[in-house]
Amino acid sequence: MSLDFGEPDERLLPFAASHSESLRSIYSEMHDVKSEVVITDHNSHSMGDSLDRYVDMRVDGDLLDWAKRENLSVGVEGIYPNHLGDAIRAGSLTPLVSATRRRRWANGIRALYARSSGDRLMVFVAPGRDYVIHNAELIASYMQRRNDSIQTVTYYPKAESSVATWTRLLGFQLDRLVIIGYSDLLLQLLLHRGASIESRQENEYYVVVRARFAGGASFTLLSVRFSYWGSMARHLASSLLRAGAETILYCAKLGTIDPGRSPYDGLYIPTRYFIGGQSGRSYEVVAPMNPVAEAFPALATGPHLTVATMMRETRELVSSARSLHICSVDNEIGEIAYAFAAEGAGRGFSAIHFATDSPAGLGDQRSRSSDLTTSRTSRDRASRDRSLDEVANVLFDFLRMY
Known part of the structure; x- marks a missing residue:
C-alpha cells in the first residue's frame, strides 16, 4: 500500500487560511461520546451480509490497517476538516490518504484522516453529533473485524449548534x-x-x-x-x-x-x-x-x-x-x-x-x-x-x- 504524506493538495482540500478566535471558540467545549458507540453485528442488521461491504466502502481500510501495524491509536473527532489548516501548517497534523482513496480523500462530506504529532491516527468529520457517532460506528465495526478497537470519540456541541454562525x-x-x-x-x-x-x-x-x-x-x-x-x-x-x-x-x-x-x-x-x-x-x-x-x-x-x-x-x-x-x-x-x-x-x-x-x-x-x-x-x-x-x-x- 502506498500512502501520500505532507501538505495537502489545496485544490482537493481548501483549508481555511487560519483560525479566527470565533472559530476557536466553537471547539472550546468537548464531549467524550465513545460510550454511545454501538457495534451492530451483520447477522442482526437490516443489510445482512452486505453491512460489512458497506462499511468497507465508507472507511479507509488501508489506513486503518496501517495504523494497527504501526501501533497507532485511532480516534474520531467532530471538527470540520477545513478548519484544520493551522494545525496542518504547523506540523502537528499530517494528512494521510491511501492510494486507493486518492481521488476522494477529503471534502466537506467525507472524513479527513491525519496522523497527529503523537502516536495517533485521527479521523475528522463534520461536527454533527449523529455524524460523529455514525463515522465512529463505521470505523469501530471495521476495526472489530480485525480484533482492534477505537480509542476516542469526541463531539464539540458548540460547533454543531452554531453552524449558522461559522x-x-x-x-x-x-x-x-x-x-x-x-x-x-x-x-x-x-x-x-x-x-x-x-x-x-x-x-x-x-x-x-x-x-x-x-x-x-x-x-x-x-x-x-x-x-x-x-x-x-x-x-x-x-x-x-x-x-x-x-x-x-x-x-x-x-x-x-x-x-x-x-x-x-x-x-x-x-x-x-x-x-x-x-x-x-x-x-x-x-x-x-x-x-x-x-x-x-x-x-x-x-x-x-x-x-x-x-x-x-x-x-x-x-x-x-x-x-x-x-x-x-x-x-x-x-x-x-x-x-x-x-x-x-x-x-x-x-x-x-x-x-x-x-x-x-x-x-x-x-x-x-x-x-x-x-x-x-x-x-x-x-x-x-x-x-x-x-x-x-x-x-x-x-x-x-x-
Missing part, C-alpha cells in the same frame, strides 16, 4: 420558501420547466440560488457543501427558521420498509415523525404543518422514522417500526420536524423523498439489489434520475400555487 448562513438573502437536499440537481429540472434564476450566491459552505416561475413568488434552493447528517439537520433547519423561512421543503432519499414497495417506486411525503433515541426507544415529534401533503393528499405516506445512523437499522428495529405503521426511514426528516416543533409554530415543513434501499425486517429475505451498496450502478443512477423527475413535477405543481 458557515455565515445568515449573510445570504433567503426567501420565505427554502428547498434543501438535491437542490443543485432539482434546479436544472425546474429550469427546464420554466423557472428562471434571479440571483446566485456562494461561499465555501453553501450555494444559494433564488429562482421563480413567471407570476409566482421567488424561492431559494440551498445547496449545502458539508454534511448535515442527522442532528445537524435540526440545527440547520432552526437556523433557517430564525433567518425568516416560513416553509422548508427537504428533497432527498430514504429507505422504504413498506413490504409492498420497492426502491424507486414512487415518492414518500411523511406526515408523522418518529425519532429513534440512543436508548433504542422511539418517540413521536409534534408534526408541523405539511403544505405539500395538504396540497396533494394522495401523495401522503404517513408515519416515518429517523435514526441517528443507518448502522442502528437492525431487523428488529424495522419490524418494530412496521408495527407502528411506519413505512420509511432516514437520518434527517424527523430532526427537521423537531426543529419546527421547537421554534417553527405556524410554519410549514414537507419532505419529498424517494427510496433507494429497502432495509429488511425479521423474517425478510435480504436482497443485495435493495441495499446501500448498489447505489452507484448505472441502473440505480437511471432510477434516481427518474425519481428526481417525479420530485421536480411535485415541486413544479406546488411552487406555481405558492
